[in-house]
Amino acid sequence: MPQPEPVQVVKQRRDAALKALVAGVPYIRFLDITFDRRGDELTGVLHFSDRVIGNPTLPAIHGGVTAAFLEVTSIITLSWAYLWPDIESGEIDLTDVTPETMPRLPKTIDFTVDYLRTGLPRDAYARATVNRQGRRYASVRAEAWQDNKDRLFAQATGHFLMPGKRGG
Amino acid sequence: MDHKEKLAQQFITALPHARELGLTVTRIGDGHAEIAMPYDPRLVGDPATGVIHGGAVSTVMDTCCGAAVMSHPKSTGVTATIDLRIEYMRAATPGQTIVARATCHHITRSVAFVRAEAVDDDTGRPVAVASGSFTQEGR
Numbered sequence: 001m002p003q004p005e006p007v008q009v010v011k012q013r014r015d016a017a018l019k020a021l022v023a024g025v026p027y028i029r030f031l032d033i034t035f036d037r038r039g040d041e042l043t044g045v046l047h048f049s050d051r052v053i054g055n056p057t058l059p060a061i062h063g064g065v066t067a068a069f070l071e072v073t074s075i076i077t078l079s080w081a082y083l084w085p086d087i088e089s090g091e092i093d094l095t096d097v098t099p100e101t102m103p104r105l106p107k108t109i110d111f112t113v114d115y116l117r118t119g120l121p122r123d124a125y126a127r128a129t130v131n132r133q134g135r136r137y138a139s140v141r142a143e144a145w146q147d148n149k150d151r152l153f154a155q156a157t158g159h160f161l162m163p164g165k166r167g168g
Numbered sequence: 169m170d171h172k173e174k175l176a177q178q179f180i181t182a183l184p185h186a187r188e189l190g191l192t193v194t195r196i197g198d199g200h201a202e203i204a205m206p207y208d209p210r211l212v213g214d215p216a217t218g219v220i221h222g223g224a225v226s227t228v229m230d231t232c233c234g235a236a237v238m239s240h241p242k243s244t245g246v247t248a249t250i251d252l253r254i255e256y257m258r259a260a261t262p263g264q265t266i267v268a269r270a271t272c273h274h275i276t277r278s279v280a281f282v283r284a285e286a287v288d289d290d291t292g293r294p295v296a297v298a299s300g301s302f303t304q305e306g307r
Binding site for chain 1: 185
């Protein structure tokens with residue numbers, strides 16, 4: 001039986017790949033969204049600041065930011081799921097990736113957001129689930145919460161056009 | 169622009185995130201609104217092409233739809249998004265301002281229905297279209 005990979009090697013490879021995927025997108029930095037990883041499970045974190053406030057009298061997170069947070073989480077989770085086998089096999093190395101060599105991201109076809117509660121002035125979290133990923137199209141749903149995971153403040157569903165395996 | 173429209177414009181441009189995006193209200197009144205978002209490299213979603221992220225387009229659409237509701241003669245002036253669906257028809261051309269136009273086409277005592285589209289310089293081919301429902305509060 002072959003020796004399992006040392007844990008640091010596995011973690012370094014996965015964290016470097018995730019960092020490359022997220023750091024390449026200026027808009028994700030603009031909104032100050034980061035991703036926590038447990039194995040292949042990702043959680044998006046929207047770090048609260050006054051910049052994301054919509055209604056200043058409540059104050060509440062702008063509905064557009066909530067939509068963007070769910071869309072970013074959907075796209076990154078979908079890409080991550082799609083690239084995972086190649087990252088694990090070593091076929092894709094994202095360590096020294098540049099904007100030019102970064103894998104192309106899926107393109108949003110449509111996105112529907114259901115606003116359930118006011119986004120409070122504090123951090124928000126989101127997870128996306130790939131309902132189905134075919135060769136060309138994918139269906140993804142995403143959920144966002146703040147203090148309590150069972151009390152979602154928004155959820156969304158969207159369809160995406162998958163990139164070609166290389167470039168495309 | 170009458171008093172109510174001026175108030176709506178001031179309200180929109182006072183939203184911290186709208187200021188962050190540099191949104192300007194170019195037309196508002198009678199259930200219609202038009203909001204412009206200048207091109208900004210910080211909003212890029214695809215670094216290889218420089219195309220603006222769909223999330224930023226969602227934000228200008230959502231803001232514009234809310235503004236259209238607020239400007240409707242029958243509106244209470246207080247609204248929140250219940251649901252918003254966006255269809256992305258093509259990538260916005262890098263470097264160009266995105267303009268959203270929204271119409272509140274029906275309003276009841278509790279709900280407002282809105283349709284919107286977003287264009288860049290090529291105004292004949294929308295970048296995205298949206299439809300949504302919004303609350304009517306404070307009655």
